[in-house]
Amino acid sequence: xxxxxxxxxxxxxxxxxxxxxxxxxxxxxLDQDGITSGALxxxxxxxxxxxxxxxxxxxxxxxxxxxxxxxxxxxxxLVLVQDHLTSFVDVSTFEKxxxxxxxxxxxxxxxxxxxxxxxxIPVIAVLPxxxxxxxxxxxxxxxAGFSRAGFPQERIVSAIVALESFIFGSAYDxxxxxxxxxxxxxxxxxxxxxxxxxxxxxxxxxxxADVAFSLGLEALIAGFxxxxx
Amino acid sequence: xxxxxxxxxxxxxxxxxxxxxxxxxxxxxLDQDGITSGALxxxxxxxxxxxxxxxxxxxxxxxxxxxxxxxxxxxxxLVLVQDHLTSFVDVSTFEKxxxxxxxxxxxxxxxxxxxxxxxxIPVIAVLPxxxxxxxxxxxxxxxAGFSRAGFPQERIVSAIVALESFIFGSAYDxxxxxxxxxxxxxxxxxxxxxxxxxxxxxxxxxxxADVAFSLGLEALIAGFxxxxx
DNA sequence: TCCTTAAATGAATGACATTCATTTAGTGGC
DNA sequence: GCCACTAAATGAATGTCATTCATTTAAGGA
Numbered sequence: 001x002x003x004x005x006x007x008x009x010x011x012x013x014x015x016x017x018x019x020x021x022x023x024x025x026x027x028x029x030l031d032q033d034g035i036t037s038g039a040l041x042x043x044x045x046x047x048x049x050x051x052x053x054x055x056x057x058x059x060x061x062x063x064x065x066x067x068x069x070x071x072x073x074x075x076x077x078l079v080l081v082q083d084h085l086t087s088f089v090d091v092s093t094f095e096k097x098x099x100x101x102x103x104x105x106x107x108x109x110x111x112x113x114x115x116x117x118x119x120x121i122p123v124i125a126v127l128p129x130x131x132x133x134x135x136x137x138x139x140x141x142x143x144a145g146f147s148r149a150g151f152p153q154e155r156i157v158s159a160i161v162a163l164e165s166f167i168f169g170s171a172y173d174x175x176x177x178x179x180x181x182x183x184x185x186x187x188x189x190x191x192x193x194x195x196x197x198x199x200x201x202x203x204x205x206x207x208x209a210d211v212a213f214s215l216g217l218e219a220l221i222a223g224f225x226x227x228x229x
Numbered sequence: 230x231x232x233x234x235x236x237x238x239x240x241x242x243x244x245x246x247x248x249x250x251x252x253x254x255x256x257x258x259l260d261q262d263g264i265t266s267g268a269l270x271x272x273x274x275x276x277x278x279x280x281x282x283x284x285x286x287x288x289x290x291x292x293x294x295x296x297x298x299x300x301x302x303x304x305x306x307l308v309l310v311q312d313h314l315t316s317f318v319d320v321s322t323f324e325k326x327x328x329x330x331x332x333x334x335x336x337x338x339x340x341x342x343x344x345x346x347x348x349x350i351p352v353i354a355v356l357p358x359x360x361x362x363x364x365x366x367x368x369x370x371x372x373a374g375f376s377r378a379g380f381p382q383e384r385i386v387s388a389i390v391a392l393e394s395f396i397f398g399s400a401y402d403x404x405x406x407x408x409x410x411x412x413x414x415x416x417x418x419x420x421x422x423x424x425x426x427x428x429x430x431x432x433x434x435x436x437x438a439d440v441a442f443s444l445g446l447e448a449l450i451a452g453f454x455x456x457x458x
Numbered sequence: 459t460c461c462t463t464a465a466a467t468g469a470a471t472g473a474c475a476t477t478c479a480t481t482t483a484g485t486g487g488c
Numbered sequence: 489g490c491c492a493c494t495a496a497a498t499g500a501a502t503g504t505c506a507t508t509c510a511t512t513t514a515a516g517g518a
Contacts, residue, residue: 030496030497052473052474052475053474053475053476054473054474054475062497062498063497063498063499064475064476064499065476065477065478065497065498065499065500066496066497066498068475068476068477069495069496069497070496073475073476074474074475074476118351119351121351121401122347122348122350122351122401125398125401125402125405126401126404126405126406126409127409128406128408128409128410128411129409129410129411129412130411130412130413130414130415133415136412136415136419136422137419139410139419139422140418140419140420140421140422142422143419143421143422143424143425144421144422146425147421147424147425153424153425153428154425154428154429154431154432155429155444156425156428156429157410157425157426157428157429157437157441158429158437158440158441158444159441159444159445161402161437161438161441162395162399162441162442162444162445162448163445164398165395165397165398165399165401165402165441165442165445166391166394166395166398166445167398168394168397168398168401169354169393169394169395169396169397169398169399170391170394170398172350172351172354172355172394172397173354173390173394175355176354176355177355177357179357180355180356180357180358181357181358181368181386182357182358182359183358183359183365184359185359186359186362186365189369190365190366190368190369190372191369192369192372192373192376193365193368193369193371193372193373195372195376195382196372196375196376196382196383196385196386197386199382199383199385199386200383200384200385200386200387202383203383208386208387208390209390211387212386212387212388212390212391212394213391213394215384215387215388215391215453216388216391216392216394216395216449218452219391219448219449219451219452219453220445220448220449220452222448222451222452223447223448223449223451223452224444224448259465259466281504281505281506282505282506282507283504283505283506291466291467292466292467292468293468293506293507294466294467294468294469294507294508294509295465295466295467297506297507297508298464298465298466299465302506302507303505303506303507459518460517460518461516461517461518462515462516462517462518463514463515463516464513464514464515465512465513465514465515466511466512466513466514467510467511467512467513468509468510468511468512469508469509469510469511470507470508470509470510471506471507471508471509472505472506472507472508473504473505473506473507474503474504474505474506475502475503475504475505476501476502476503476504477500477501477502477503478499478500478501478502479498479499479500479501480497480498480499480500481496481497481498481499482495482496482497482498483494483495483496483497484493484494484495484496485492485493485494485495486491486492486493487490487491487492487493488489488490488491488492
């Protein structure tokens with residue numbers, strides 16, 4: 001009962017890239033692009049908790065085992081998703097703005113994208129760039145921007161890594177509960193910290209995580225900017 | 230067959246804190262401290278992959294279900310572990326060194342501890358401090374140091390959050406494979422990035438992650454230092 | 459000695475990811 | 489047009505987990 005073949009018109013599934021090797025047979029229904037966009041759709045609807053291989057297969061009208069003809073593990077799917085998401089990070093700014101503003105735009109955009117996908121961070125952080133072409137393309141655009149701005153060649157990668165580390169860490173903050181620093185019954189024994197927390201609260205910022213991100217990012221931009229020749 | 234009661238002298242299990250409520254009965258064998266140190270021992274031996282509730286129970290000579298009399302989930306155990314680890318982070322430096330050196334020492338120590346425990350980062354990053362007393366104590370020591378150094382009250386928390394974000398992100402880098410930036414066959418299409426990577430490699434640093442960490446940390450310290458009055 | 463109760467037990471349960479022997483259906487060679 | 493080949497889909501296992509629950513065990517206060 002090959003019901004999977006019929007594209008039951010309930011969802012606009014964007015199947016692309018035949019991906020077949022020269023003169024060899026093939027069917028269709030499923031490929032890496034389809035899996036990627038199905039995964040992204042599923043994650044948006046059900047979050048990372050609801051993101052199971054079975055649920056992904058259901059999204060794609062396919063048996064779970066069929067997925068393994070195109071990816072070798074769930075982690076593989078996460079890598080595909082992360083690489084796809086990276087293409088939403090804005091690097092165009094490096095071709096339009098001065099270095100400092102470009103870094104600022106890029107960093108905010110990068111954090112924005114992955115703050116909704118923090119479960120990917122442990123995957124991205126240690127992923128060889130070879131496995132993620134769009135991510136590599138992002139690095140290329142950013143490196144070019146740094147280079148053009150007179151950044152010393154041998155420090156470009158370190159600077160990008162440092163910024164990225166800060167961005168990934170900050171992405172988690174965005175999702176933290178608002179009362180994360182409420183010391184509760186232990187307030188009495190932590191006077192300095194409690195005072196600091198209260199003092200920040202009094203400022204009434206809507207997104208405290210944005211304040212911390214801005215503070216750190218500006219320090220990094222200022223510090224790195226001084227390295228340019 | 231209560232073989233669990235006999236402390237089969239094969240491992241020095243540091244059971245402490247009777248933790249019993251006034252005049253109520255109790256046995257022993259297991260408590261949160263014992264679970265925490267057993268978990269840490271297991272993680273050190275088998276890593277986070279080998280860290281299962283069943284393996285933890287075996288480490289403690291107990292049935293898996295027994296654990297649930299003391300913790301309500303595996304996540305709970307991770308929280309206990311993370312809080313325990315935080316007590317290894319060196320904050321003594323805030324009472325001995327000038328502010329900038331203290332921040333430097335603290336940050337390196339913090340990253341060092343958690344670079345061996347990156348699977349805890351997603352847990353820590355969004356954990357209310359109420360659930361982690363030793364972590365709260367660390368924040369208190371750091372806040373006090375910032376305060377004493379003339380840091381504006383209402384920016385202390387944001388500065389700490391920014392530093393912590395950078396530290397967590399950087400902890401992942403330590404564990405990344407050495408060839409993570411090897412662009413392989415795509416090198417030709419990413420000339421700027423490839424050149425930057427090669428240029429860094431030529432420097433021959435033993436731990437490139439340390440270079441990036443130092444670069445970012447010094448920028449943050451310099452930037453934040455300027456805020457002091 | 460008995461009663462109460464925290465803590466331990468071991469046998470389910472239910473999610474999962476992943477594997478495998480089969481089946482299905484295009485495609486290129488004839 | 490037919491065949492043989494082979495990528496891709498199927499569905500029925502498998503094995504690993506965390507977690508639950510009905511029972512049992514034993515210490516301490518009465």
